[in-house]
Amino acid sequence: MTHSIAIIGASGYTGAELVRIIATHPSFEIKALAANSKAGQPMASVFPHLRHLDLPDLVTWEEIDFDQIDLCFCALPHKTSQEVISKLPKSIKIVDLSADFRLRDPAEYEKWYGNPHAAPEIQKEAVYGLTEFYREEIAGARLVAGTGCNAATGQFILRPLISAGVIDLDDIILDLQCGVSGAGRSLKENLLHAELSEGTNAYAVGGTHRHQGEFDQEFSKLAGRAVKVQFTPHLGPFNRGILATCYVKGEADAVLASLQAAYADEPFISVLPKGETPSTHHVRGSNFCHIGVSGDRIPGRAIIVAALDNLCKGSSGQAVQNANLMLGEDERAGLMLAPCFP
Amino acid sequence: MTHSIAIIGASGYTGAELVRIIATHPSFEIKALAANSKAGQPMASVFPHLRHLDLPDLVTWEEIDFDQIDLCFCALPHKTSQEVISKLPKSIKIVDLSADFRLRDPAEYEKWYGNPHAAPEIQKEAVYGLTEFYREEIAGARLVAGTGCNAATGQFILRPLISAGVIDLDDIILDLQCGVSGAGRSLKENLLHAELSEGTNAYAVGGTHRHQGEFDQEFSKLAGRAVKVQFTPHLGPFNRGILATCYVKGEADAVLASLQAAYADEPFISVLPKGETPSTHHVRGSNFCHIGVSGDRIPGRAIIVAALDNLCKGSSGQAVQNANLMLGEDERAGLMLAPCFP
Amino acid sequence: MTHSIAIIGASGYTGAELVRIIATHPSFEIKALAANSKAGQPMASVFPHLRHLDLPDLVTWEEIDFDQIDLCFCALPHKTSQEVISKLPKSIKIVDLSADFRLRDPAEYEKWYGNPHAAPEIQKEAVYGLTEFYREEIAGARLVAGTGCNAATGQFILRPLISAGVIDLDDIILDLQCGVSGAGRSLKENLLHAELSEGTNAYAVGGTHRHQGEFDQEFSKLAGRAVKVQFTPHLGPFNRGILATCYVKGEADAVLASLQAAYADEPFISVLPKGETPSTHHVRGSNFCHIGVSGDRIPGRAIIVAALDNLCKGSSGQAVQNANLMLGEDERAGLMLAPCFP
């Protein structure tokens, strides 16, 4: 059975990545592509790498005939997303890739994003889209909120450890490098090749990155008490990829066992043999996540490193994985593309 | 119908690219992976990005049970390839990715590669594997010789122009940039990140690159007279991609018309609207080739620019395309992966 | 003797490069830095890599007290530059890095830049700033117009060949790759890391790049007849560097001899032994230019490759070289910084 798909916000990188994935998806068909600022243009003029596909031209989202759409991916910036989604027909299934429906508490949303939530009633029905941990809710949901890419990576490391009670909850450090596509196709000086290539820097140091809100919400819910991690992102001179290095107090063997147990049957998450470390090179362009565990020479401390592709497993791949569940398809459909190396 | 596939030379980049493509091919199944220097190792320890696949461990090629193999890709270095292929059972279909069977004249082979050909009798049955121009012969061949990646790019530009008689055959300049994966996974100082990133240089200047032998053979055959192009490759600080900029004497409109006519029905080659120029960014990781034509301000001169991925369309993708033909499958099977951008 | 220097347009890359060079110049002292859009800010907040220097804060150019300035570098965008320079005191020596005073004929300026020249009377006194070929005029000039970075590279290759009469003037192809800093610190989509890294493309194909105006002017003057080269620039995924590959009809030995003769005593231009090719890696961050000559296998054809750093020898280094001459200093002062490799 073929499902009719619309993508709103098709002129950004996550929009393009959705199209790239759906291009070889066995049962999704793209019926509408919306990007209000580029309406009227062919998709190939905005993203020439999609030239070979027979795609509808870009339209405004208001022009989409939603009667013929089964599921809509919304890849708009936060704030815009909630405004648009609140106007979409209630009969449409939606996977939102923005930050707008990730935080259940509207006050938390306002704290991290600076504006009051404009659609708090819709927020109530949103399911948090971390597939591996909300599978059942996602399958029955109308609106799924895709997670932050950094937030997904950190949770793949830490959720099993918190659930298993094998680490000290008050001493968790999550040091992370993210590729530049995580910042989107936005014209900012620090995203220019001349500024960003050939070096690296930290940003949002000290707990100010917005994905902290997701960590707080999810980890505290899981632990039944407040959990605050220390999270420092770095901007690396590469396009795709997140590498998270997590420092915990706990036994490496117990940490490893918890991760192995949690992901034994997961098609997209691999736990490496003890002492091996993953690399973003080996997941680039794919929906896979690799996790490695090492003990430190200081007893009782463990280091966990995770690698995924921020645009794919961290965003658009996750979105398709969720859409597969919502539409009753095999969760893996369209997502078994091998990483592109070198 | 599923075809059983072996890959000899699986520890190099073209070997890994074959596996990446076949991973989502609907009717190819990898039954054996050989790499004599790494025999005994799991493929995932040599190429961790293929960890998610259920692949056979690496063996020596002598260990392969060829009775169960329908087609064998041979991704060995030249010289080694002819030695191995001469020992394979004659019943096996073979796609060779090396330079060993590209040149029909053994004297030309020796001139360009420095050693006498060790299997001239097999050379006779080899078909030159430029799919778009040798489709019928390839479909009926037992042994297909994959083209050089630069040689493919130059021919996609020039064959239709030579055939149509729209350019001066004595004044053709082919200036080309190639990504570093074209040099393979070899430990050479100039391929180190510290040496190669952040700059560029020409090499094999003055007509000494080995792919000239293919240009000479193919263009002269096509023109019915000797044709010598001037060909200068450059090594660019990127992993995948060839961009060829070709300067010819001829009318841009006639050039464009010849290319449009030649590629009107080709699934993998797109001729862009006049004046547009392609980019390697937009074909990376895919089997597509984009070609653009511009006139110069000097009347009677045209510039043609072509972009493809050297590892895919220039090598392993072409090899799968040929294998599809040899095995009676849809030529496009497994090859419609969209480019990975950004 | 110390010379007091002002830099107008200090918030762009050529402005920052001027400061970098002058930082270790023995007799230049920066007295004023102007950038109207960033006036009031310390230079270190605009360019943190200059934090260690004791620099004046940014001001508007109108705020500069020109009575205390000996020489002013003007690193503004074209069009703005002519407007500002026409208002500067006539007593000030000026090195302009923009395109505004490069073309002697105002009609040519308008043809290539699209706007009528606003200061044609000042244009008359401007000297074309290609130091090695206009040394005497530059030493006596009040206003020197820095060349285009691509234009400088092409002229370093071609001027000696045209002067010596060793090449066919009607068949010159200049294929060139330029690093991204050549486009300045401007917020354009194609200059983003995610768009530009890991690939390459041609642009301004067919003779439409503005630096063609300089080639036309200079080569035609030199030859005493109209000379039109075919010039195709490419944008490469590196920050600094121009590599020009030039195809000419002429004997390689004569070409080499002409270049050797022209540059025998030049401190910044090295002609490599025959058959060696330069690399941008080996001139990065320096004022040096390396040139190599090879013959082609087709008799009577030669290929010349030149490498320089577009920001330094192609722009700000050239500007300091000219300023040294204008102020009676050793031409090499401040410019003997070794390239930064790797």
Place this chain on the structure above:
Amino acid sequence: MTHSIAIIGASGYTGAELVRIIATHPSFEIKALAANSKAGQPMASVFPHLRHLDLPDLVTWEEIDFDQIDLCFCALPHKTSQEVISKLPKSIKIVDLSADFRLRDPAEYEKWYGNPHAAPEIQKEAVYGLTEFYREEIAGARLVAGTGCNAATGQFILRPLISAGVIDLDDIILDLQCGVSGAGRSLKENLLHAELSEGTNAYAVGGTHRHQGEFDQEFSKLAGRAVKVQFTPHLGPFNRGILATCYVKGEADAVLASLQAAYADEPFISVLPKGETPSTHHVRGSNFCHIGVSGDRIPGRAIIVAALDNLCKGSSGQAVQNANLMLGEDERAGLMLAPCFP
């Protein structure tokens, strides 16, 4: 007064960086360059970026006439270095850039490097070359052992904090990214452009990196008790630069004050205003180190980020700084080169 300099191990990156720095040093003159595997070659054939310099050809170190040498830089691999240095005349001042004389305790050396120390008697006179903290001893030393590049970076962050007693000594995490030149000009698969560009990975996870030996030695000596930090290096896709992100338990204001006090008069180390974070982009090619301090949202925790160039301040620049002291020159001589950005 001019000092005569020899460099042994001139064919590696730190050797080339020494030459780059000395090229504009006011009182150092290179009299001999040794590289046994490349003896007989001109330096320009090994490092073409140094072509403009009038350098002696490479010789074996045994060929150097040490009577005419004031100071010798030894840039050999560890183990080789101790063997060579033990045979050099005792009258010669030496700055060693290898790991061979960093660890005072030969047992510690053997533990971290795997071989017994071959010159323990010379080890006794070696001074640890972290200039800012061993200035007086270095000025009087005959043999100075340059520090590890990572070890220098970590110590610039932590020494003032340990001395001031403002952090918990049992809970220090040092997460670090290093550019690829830190691994030298060695032919290893993971250093190839195709393997390393466009991604990142951790290595030596869990306290196994050899620079831990330096941290243990120095921090324990400083604290008067055993101090073990958790140190995880990552390999980043850039050539030059170390970015260290350090997580401590302590008040950010006290941390900042300690750093400001320690470095108030240091010419090469800048402490940024609170909350600002450094970038390796802004120190590339220079001897400067930038350090920034931020508080975390969790009270009582601070994050310190430091950036320097591993080849310069982390190795060859530090070596020249030490040589300046040993030869009675201004410590800054030759080292005020501004960073090369972009």
